[in-house]
Amino acid sequence: MATADTPLLELRGVSKAFGAVQALYRVDFEVRRGEVMALVGDNGAGKSTLIKSVVGIYPFDEGEVRYEGKHVNIHGPRDAAKLGIEVVYQDLALADNLDVVANMFLGRERTRGGFVLDESSMERSSRETLDSLSVTTLRSVRQTVAGLSGGQRQAVAVAKSVMWDSRLVILDEPTAALGVAQTRQVLDLVRRLAERDLAVVLITHNLHDVFEAADRITVLRLGQRVAQLERSQTTQQEIVHAITAGTLDHVPGMEEPGRVEA
């Protein structure tokens, strides 16, 4: 699926420590346009830290972030949004009491005269975006989010993230709380994002999701990248092995990073 040689986002040797805990150690990571890069790993492997650092919530201690081949400094979610990086968080970040349209435009409302909401325009765009992603399960975009199922909410959250000319969408465990049919719908949606030539990072625990939706897989273990695999050339066993017993360059707690087989 990859169309360009340069990755859209590239991390080179990034590290992050919280006190004595080395959350990330010299991690390389990349994602290209039009591909779904799965980011897998056990609890505490550093997946969330990596993502939060990419959008500038935590600064990296060392290493380089390159975006479209250029060195960038991202100091917060606003900087990230300006570059077209959107994150769909696990707990969704939707306001239950507002309808779908209001949620999709929350904080970026379209107005007439600077402060009067332009509802028709927002409703039209919301519907266009949802239709373009073939989200068909919503009864009405004027429904409040409280009345939606988990899959529908996830769909709204994803649609919200692609409305803003975003080029990189990061999904944090999008299927964690969903049933089988809804997981299927959300994964289809993830594929559709990649077909629109967006770069997609899919953080997940679920190997089923990985084989359904991902093009490539990055495996983190104890804060280090232990594998980067092509989905077509790997097996479930190989990934499980990497997650649980992958080769570490650096054993946490040792002064000098040495080559140690774990």
Next chain:
Amino acid sequence: MTTERPIDAEPGLDPTAARVAPVAADALADEVSGANLSGYARLWWQGIRAGELGSLPIILGIGVIVVVFGLLDDTFLTERNFTNLLLQMCGIATIAIGVVFVLLIGEIDLSVAFVSAVGGVVMTLLLRPDDPGWPWWAAIAFALGCTTAIGFVQALVITKAGVPSFVVTLAGLLIWSGVVLILTTQASSVGTIRIQDETVVGIANDFLSATAGWVVAGLVVAGYALVELQNARTRRASGLYAKPVVVMALQIVGLAAVTFAAVWYVNKDRGVPKVAVILLVFLVIWSFIASRTTFGRHVYAVGGSAEASRRAGINVDRVRIAVFMISGFMAGVGGIMLASRLRSVATNTGGGNLLLLVIASAVIGGTSLFGGVGRVVSALLGALVIASIQNGMDLLGLASGTKFVITGLVLLAAVLVDAYAKRRRAARGVL
């Protein structure tokens, strides 16, 4: 859901829609089925069952009150009593508008009653002809500036120090009741200060002429009809679902009937109270701000999920501060109305059950205590219920204790309805 039926049902729908995007038409099915009267009624009923009650409980409540007190007391439904009821209601409803905003962001303001008293007292003191003898507009502006500033200061403590609004405004309740006592006892040995300005006394004691009353009613109905029609036109023009014309016509006719009947009735007595027109103006302005502006949208968002609002880039603290300033401002306006109605302020201004009645009004009107749900107009509806009950019980000559018990039970009933509705909404939201 079938794809072919809805397309037949909506002649205005672009015929190509069926060919290009059958799935989109499917998504539209529910909205399109709401395009005729029975379909609209069905959707409305679905909403009710799902806990989106809107103003329904309150309208039922008003119906019950009218029947019960009308049967128990002959004077309750007279035009004179209806006018009195309006006069009693306006101050409470005005303060309750501010409380609605506070409840919308999921906070509480327990200081509003005494903040309103501060507004009334400051204005009255400034109006004293010997010292300092300010003109009425300057005294009112300064008093409102004071109450807005009080809201600002309380909000600063709430947002910057992270103290719950319950505690901060409870402290405010004590502080401002003390300030009212200090100001009134210093200014007068008997503790009562008369307002000696015709304009200010006129706020709550003057009435419009019969003709002016009709003109106001006409403006209200015409304004509402214009806004609705304009809305429907722009929505249809952009190919979006709009309310069926029948429903819109019924709503406009309904509003016209209620408005003109009310004006006709009060005109048989003294006419439309000036203070009711002032309340109406504030209702329209704040309703517009709450439902049609970015700020209003952010108020609802903060009440629904402060975390989601923060992630969406909304300055949550700024919204909170603005809302408490609105609360202080509207408390000031209400305090001036109440002072004007009594033509004086006294040591007990803002005391008694004013706070209870104001918060009960907002809640009974359908504003959720859990934040994020409610409308500005619920301040008016709730105050109407509260004032009717007070007025009816006064006519029946009930003892104070009984009145408190009944008012408390009505408030409890309203809160239970709110909690039940929230459960219904949550039951649908959970997987």
